Amino acid sequence: MKKLFLLIPFLLTTLALLSQGINFFHGSFIEAIEKAKSENKLVFIDCYTSWCGPCKMLQNNIFPLERVGAFYNANFICFKADCEKEAGPDICMRYNVIAYPTMHFIDPSTGKSVYKTMGYQDGDALIEQGKKGWKQQSAA
16 A cells, blocks of 8 residues: 555656656757757747746746647757846847747757747647748758
């Protein structure tokens, strides 16, 4: 019986981890590019700031959605860039971010943005933007 009580929290934790939304890469931007190259994926960059309301809404309401995570985790190496901290200002300058949130889809072989979208979007719209990013990369 004790084993059962120990097993239940383990199973619940495992299920929670499997049903998460977007898994953002925890390394440098260069490492994300290299990982994307090795996995034949684009890099999805969420360029945000800590004070941006729509950025917070994406972070809290859309990025955690299971369907959004399933699509983005399968097709992209996802990366967050706080445009006011660490390497974020350089990344945001490189990709000409002028409003928040701005999301870029980066071809890792060239380092160039193949598609960008801006502003808050619901889960279905964000998935559609990802599909457009892939189409733009394929057309290039």
